[in-house]
Amino acid sequence: MFKMLNPRRFYHAVGKRKFYEFLILAVFILFFYGPMLNMVILAFANKYEAPAIIPQEFGFKWWSYIFSQKSLVTSMIQSFVVAIVTTLVSMVFCIPAAYSIARFKYPGRKLFMLSFLLTNAFPKLGIFTSIAVLFYKYRLMGTYPGVVIIHMIHSMMFMVWLPSSAFRSVHRQQEEAARDVGAGPVRTFFKVTMPMAMPGIAVATLYTFLGSMEEAQGTMLVGMGRIQTMPVAMYGIILDSTAVQIGAVFAILLIIPSVIMIFIMRKYIGPEAIAGGFKMK
Amino acid sequence: MSETNEKKVILDLADLTKKYDNGDGVEHINLKVYEGEIVTLLGPSGCGKSTILRTIGGFLDITDGDILIAGESIAALPPEKRPTAMVFQSYNLWPHMTIYENLAFGLKLRKTPADQMKNMITNMLELVSMGGSEKKYPGQLSGGQQQRIAIARSLLLRPKLLLLDEPFSALDAKIRQQMREELKKIQQDLGITVVFVTHDQEEAMALSHRIVVMNKGKIDQIGTPAEIYDDPKTLHVASFIGEMNFLKKEGKTLAVRPEDITVCEGAGQGDIDATVRTIMLLGHYVVLTVQHNEDVIKCNVTRDLSERLAIGDTVSLKLGKHSLFDAA
Numbered sequence: 001m002f003k004m005l006n007p008r009r010f011y012h013a014v015g016k017r018k019f020y021e022f023l024i025l026a027v028f029i030l031f032f033y034g035p036m037l038n039m040v041i042l043a044f045a046n047k048y049e050a051p052a053i054i055p056q057e058f059g060f061k062w063w064s065y066i067f068s069q070k071s072l073v074t075s076m077i078q079s080f081v082v083a084i085v086t087t088l089v090s091m092v093f094c095i096p097a098a099y100s101i102a103r104f105k106y107p108g109r110k111l112f113m114l115s116f117l118l119t120n121a122f123p124k125l126g127i128f129t130s131i132a133v134l135f136y137k138y139r140l141m142g143t144y145p146g147v148v149i150i151h152m153i154h155s156m157m158f159m160v161w162l163p164s165s166a167f168r169s170v171h172r173q174q175e176e177a178a179r180d181v182g183a184g185p186v187r188t189f190f191k192v193t194m195p196m197a198m199p200g201i202a203v204a205t206l207y208t209f210l211g212s213m214e215e216a217q218g219t220m221l222v223g224m225g226r227i228q229t230m231p232v233a234m235y236g237i238i239l240d241s242t243a244v245q246i247g248a249v250f251a252i253l254l255i256i257p258s259v260i261m262i263f264i265m266r267k268y269i270g271p272e273a274i275a276g277g278f279k280m281k
Numbered sequence: 282m283s284e285t286n287e288k289k290v291i292l293d294l295a296d297l298t299k300k301y302d303n304g305d306g307v308e309h310i311n312l313k314v315y316e317g318e319i320v321t322l323l324g325p326s327g328c329g330k331s332t333i334l335r336t337i338g339g340f341l342d343i344t345d346g347d348i349l350i351a352g353e354s355i356a357a358l359p360p361e362k363r364p365t366a367m368v369f370q371s372y373n374l375w376p377h378m379t380i381y382e383n384l385a386f387g388l389k390l391r392k393t394p395a396d397q398m399k400n401m402i403t404n405m406l407e408l409v410s411m412g413g414s415e416k417k418y419p420g421q422l423s424g425g426q427q428q429r430i431a432i433a434r435s436l437l438l439r440p441k442l443l444l445l446d447e448p449f450s451a452l453d454a455k456i457r458q459q460m461r462e463e464l465k466k467i468q469q470d471l472g473i474t475v476v477f478v479t480h481d482q483e484e485a486m487a488l489s490h491r492i493v494v495m496n497k498g499k500i501d502q503i504g505t506p507a508e509i510y511d512d513p514k515t516l517h518v519a520s521f522i523g524e525m526n527f528l529k530k531e532g533k534t535l536a537v538r539p540e541d542i543t544v545c546e547g548a549g550q551g552d553i554d555a556t557v558r559t560i561m562l563l564g565h566y567v568v569l570t571v572q573h574n575e576d577v578i579k580c581n582v583t584r585d586l587s588e589r590l591a592i593g594d595t596v597s598l599k600l601g602k603h604s605l606f607d608a609a
Contacts, residue, residue: 171372176340177431178375179360180367181387181438191386195377 042248062245066253075233076253082144082219082229083212083257086151090208093152094159095201099189101160102167113164116157127153128218135222142224150218155208162207166200167193202265210258230254288315291351291474292337292442298345299329299336306344307332307498314442319468319475321485324495325521330478334446337476338367350441366435367444371451373431374419380406380430381415387438401437408467409433425456432464436471445477449484461487482522486510494518516606526578528553534606541601542580544569546589551597560587571596 011019042048043062045055066072100106101113119127128150132141140146152159170193178188194201216231223232234250292314300306307329314320322330335341337348339360348356355363374383384402393401406412409429419427428448435443445464449457465488468475479485485492486506494501494509494517502514513519519536520527526542528535548554555571555578567587569580580598582590590596 173369173372174375176338176360177367177369177373177434178386179340180338180365181434182361182390183386184359184361187390192375196375198377 039248039251042245043252045245048245062249066246066249071228072233072237072250075228075230078227079213079229079231080257082147082151082227083209085144086148086155086212087205087209089148090152090155090159091201091205094156094204095163098160098163099167099193101164113161116160119153120157124154124217128221132221141222142226144227146222147219147227147229150222151212151215152208154215154218155211158207158211159204162204163197163201166197169200170196206261206265209261213257214254288317289351290314291316291318292476293349293352294333294337294346295349296346297333297336297343297348299332299341300344305329305498307495310346310500312493312500312503314474314476316474317472318490319465319477319488321477321479321489321492322495323479323482323485323492323521326480328495329498330480330495331446334367334444334476334478337442338365338444339363364441365444366438366440366442367446368428368431368435368448370447371424374427374434376419378418379415380411380417380419380422383419383430384434384437387434391438405433405437408436408470410463425452425460428452428460429463432467436467436473441474443473443475445475447479450479450481457484464488486522494521496521511602513604519604519606524579526576526580528573528576528578530605535600535603536606537600537603539568539579539581541603542578543599543601544571544580544582544586545597545599546586546594548595548597551599553600554595554597557590557592557594557596560590560592562587571598573598 010022014022041055044058044060046059046061047057048055097112101109131150131153135141135146140149174196175188175193178192179185183191213229214231215229216235219227219229220232220235223229228236230250230253234247234254237250238244238247290313292312294310294312297310297312298306298308300308305327310333312320322333324330332341336343339355339358339362343356346356347354350364355365374380375386378386381402384405385398388398388401402415403412406414409432411426411429411433414422414426414430419430422430431448432445449460452460461484477485477488489506491503491505492509493503496515496517502509502518504512509518509522513522513525513536516527516534516536519525524539525536526539528537543551545551553573555573558570558572558577561568561570562584565584566581567584569582569587569590571578571580578598
């Protein structure tokens with residue numbers, strides 16, 4: 001059995017091409033999962049000193065430390081509140097915009113679509129700085145609405161482009177059939193168009209939620225330390241503390257909601273759903 | 282047409298005009314559809330037949346004229362307020378709903394009691410021979426089955442007028458024929474009024490009480506299938522319906538069907554002489570093409586006669602029932 005793992009045997013058994021593909025895959029996996037594995041190890045290390053690879057002592061010490069810190073627990077709650085509010089508000093604003101792009105032909109429609117790309121095309125810090133000027137004027141600095149707006153800007157492109165392509169894939173005849181049997185335009189939208197576009201909308205919502213969960217730069221700037229979401233709190237901890245384990249524990253805590261969301265929506269998430277969102281028609 | 286005159290007018294298109302921004306559309310359409318009748322709008326693609334149907338359904342605004350159903354104007358109503366029901370070419374059903382939910386959607390909007398609704402749906406599914414498919418999703422059905430459900434959904438709402446927009450054109454030939462027969466039967470059983478749109482002249486002939494032949498946004502001729510076939514009023518109608526030979530004769534065009542030509546052996550026995558070009562056996566009859574000056578004429582002959590003819594022979598033709606048109 002172990003004889004077969006000899007690289008030479010392996011090389012000849014699978015052929016040259018497969019062998020190198022395997023090597024590249026192995027390197028990639030190491031590169032991709034290595035840091036994650038390291039993080040998981042660190043999160044459960046009670047004692048760890050730098051040059052060693054395996055921690056000196058394992059345990060749940062830092063988990064209990066984090067949950068005993070009141071500010072860290074509130075930051076988690078705050079993160080969830082901001083993420084949920086951001087998602088809901090984006091849905092209210094972006095889904096109608098997406099529908100209008102998909103269904104109505106008006107001058108400047110493509111420009112309107114491209115405008116959502118702009119927020120992602122420039123360095124975020126530049127946008128945040130100029131937004132800060134406006135936010136000071138309208139007293140949005142250090143407030144929840146301010147942070148929610150920043151998070152919305154972050155994910156607007158996904159929230160408009162993905163549902164828009166999903167709406168476009170709903171055939172007009174299917175909407176017309178609903179009107180024909182007696183449904184008004186609003187009922188048609190909620191009973192026929194929306195459910196049929198749900199995969200695209202679900203993926204976009206997921207992006208928005210997860211994007212909001214991990215956004216730190218803008219939150220730090222606009223929240224002015226008053227709004228402490230998890231990523232913001234994490235910056236503080238990593239900079240202050242000598243124990244890298246806290247960062248690792250926090251990172252795992254941040255991943256949990258993403259993993260749950262991706263698991264719930266797994267049937268909607270696929271390369272086609274995502275690629276479909278970027279068609280410019 | 283005289284017998285339908287005493288019947289109640291269900292649909293009345295009064296000088297209907299619909300112009301698109303690019304200048305296409307239909308102009309001055311006048312048409313009355315009587316109760317219990319299947320009227321087919323027939324024409325090549327782009328002739329405006331679907332445009333008319335969509336204006337009746339309420340999916341297109343009209344530019345001028347009026348649409349009346351049972352004497353009342355519906356031109357200003359949105360589709361959901363019109364007493365019409367439409368079956369589309371494809372993408373009829375909502376894929377996220379079961380067949381039952383698809384059928385119940387319109388009934389629920391009309392506040393039909395649950396037990397009554399269940400009965401109506403069961404009976405309707407039986408009528409379109411789709412009994413027991415309530416729990417299936419549209420994606421699990423074939424194209425023909427989906428179209429049956431779509432027809433059922435429209436019929437359940439007891440529309441004053443059923444609109445069918447090339448409903449069978451996405452189906453293959455055999456199923457299309459079967460659906461045609463079933464639709465005709467259902468229509469007879471229920472006595473509903475139907476406006477049917479198709480570009481398939483055979484389908485129009487088989488289904489309709491009356492056919493409206495359209496060309497370039499205008500009505501060419503309205504008549505029973507027999508009238509349209511036997512007595513085409515324009516060159517377009519003559520060429521669009523069935524097979525037709527066109528001969529140039531003294532500056533006019535003579536139109537005659539292959540079955541109305543009698544072929545005799547030898548020259549000088551009929552109206553014109555011609556030379557045999559091809560002989561094709563098509564089962565119980567034979568199609569002969571003959572050359573007369575620059576015209577090629579198709580004639581249907583018996584097998585008996587065809588066996589006595591060879592390519593290059595001279596024959597004479599007697600032209601039976603035919604029409605004369607001015608334009609070339």
